[in-house]
Amino acid sequence: MPPRPRLRLSGVISGKFDFEARAAALFLLPVTVVLVAVAVFPIGYSFYISLFQLKLTRPHRVPFVWLDNYAKILTDELFWSSAWRTFSFTVMSVTAISILAVLIALLLNETFRGRRFLAIILVAPWAIPTVANGLMWKWIYDSSFGALNGALLQLGMIDKYVVWLGDPEKTLPLIANAFVWKEVPLASILILVTMKSIPADLYRAAKVDGANVLQRFIHITLPSLRPGFMLVFIYETMMAIRHFDLFFILTEGGPAQASHVASWHIYVETFRNLSFGTGNALAYVMAIVTFALAYFIIRTLGRRL
């Protein structure tokens, strides 16, 4: 019986892939290694950690608890209330951002003197660092020396200084306002770019057919903005759900849990309580929800693209 030829790995690879494919794989290898090290491994490892009752201050007792951390989260009243607050914050923020972005884009889409200057002014909030933005709004909302109270008092709209962030009814809308202010410029640019791509012929034809401004807006502009809206909805929804900075700077989850949103909940659990097991489980839940929402938006808005 003749000896069987030994199968060598290099032989198999060179037999299956041509030179170009092998060279491409070789060039892709370094970046793949980096991606695995900095993205894939941490994502996998964080899931692994979420299966343990890992509290950094209890280093000698780290039991494997299967999915108990997830069960604990889903039966926690504070988790559901924080999820509801996140939902409210996201809805009010994304709605306001979308409406304002369309209005600004409509304005910037027109030709008038000073349009470029106005565009620069409108984009300025986007360039401000988030932390600086948070500190600025903290000063504006301050109940004893804030600019908002000062302005409203001078305009005669209030007769004495009002407590803003300390009022649980106002806290979330006020933080949403600061968030919208920062996010509107990018959304406006995305909408404007989409608006510019609408063929002028459509408007001319509609005019010929006797459509007024409002009809042209409803029947031509809005449907044509669908790709831009999809981008804005996905991006801003994800930003709003994950947003943390303003909650940290303005209220630290207060007063009385009025701004205790999901991202704050994760922060407290992970970095204040140092409970890495539940913290990672919470982060996974949040990631799944965000992914599901993005998928839903693409399936609904992107369906007819």
Next chain:
Amino acid sequence: MKESTRTRLGCREFLRYSSVAVVAGFLTVGAATTTLAAEESINFNGWSAAVDLVESHITAFEKKTGIEVKYGNLPWAQYRDAMVTKFVGKAPLDVMWVSDAWLPEWAEAGWIQPVDQFKELTKYNSDVDKFCTDSMTYKGQQYGLTYYTDYMGFFYNEEMLKKAGIAKPPETWAEVVEQSLKIKQAGLSEYPLMLAMANESWLIEFLSAMVFSQGGVFTDDAGNAIMQDPKKGAVEALKWVVEAVQRQKIVSPATVETGELAGLKSFAAGNHAFALEPKYRLRMLNDPKQSQVAGKVKQILMPKGPNGSHATVGWMRFYGVSKHALENPERAKNVVKFVEWFGGKAEGEYRFQKFLLTDIGAGFCTRPLFDDPDIRASYAKYAKIDIIAEQQRLARKKDVITPWFGEWNEFNGAMWQSAILDQISPEEALKKSADKWQTLKREQ
């Protein structure tokens, strides 16, 4: 051909040089280890406070003993997390500043060790206030020596009281209400009492001071929650705050968003007649460069409730010693010397504690220092030392310091705020807080 020769020579050279480097490396490491073993330098970590003072005291220690100290500091806000990470990562830490709030957590984890066996350190206990030693003690063992201490003090603006026709500052919480209403009616201040009730790390100090002075406690001797008990617990104190904010309107409704520093600035701007503040703030409040009410701010004993006393809460920051420090007897000996130099006496006197008070106004535990002429002269510039000493004698350790303190504290702060905002009743808030306490205790 030429190229291959060059390659072979290169390999040989590489091997030769690398062998020399390895040998040299071993020699250097060996020498360094020998030096380290001989000197046993100390790794000391603290937060970024009084850095110059600490450095100069370290320099004096190094000159005196010949022991090298490696000093590192971190901002207070990141200190606990950074230290926990270092402990978990087995960083070589020997001595570190520890807050009383972290003691059970760090002791349970085995990161800091008891110092009872070192008589050079425990001999100072006879000189310090009881709450100080209590604050460094966990499960009957002492875990360090004092760095600095302070307590919540009750201040008033003397000039404002005079303008309102009030001859004597309040002694009870009922009198605080009465006088505040008088000041409010006179139009001198919209919210005469400043309370900083933002949910930050200071909040538990404010709450404990209020609760203790009303005669209440959060927990019993067995560590069970009794804060919800209407007679012995914290209900009376919380009810008082809710009434002051919602009904009497002598405390601003913005109290839930007012942090300690913001409250201090507001009091320093002359907006209030009374304030509950850390005692060391008195120095700043009576400094004309920093305060508009300088020279007018006086301290009195904590007002007391119907069933309470003038008690307040005290806190402690101390020198803790790590497991790493005590593993090697030589290093342990040096560490004890270092801790004594800072927390005890250096060349026969409590030098560092004196420096802390005279330079930055930080308080001390050591009672003999109240008779020190330098200390008396320093305090005389902005306060009455007798009141300070008397109030310190009445200070008590927080009764909620446990391994689950941090987690409960976050929740408890939110519950107090909910009651202050009239979202739930004080009884309900404290019932929830007590339930949380018991749940965390069981989990532990």
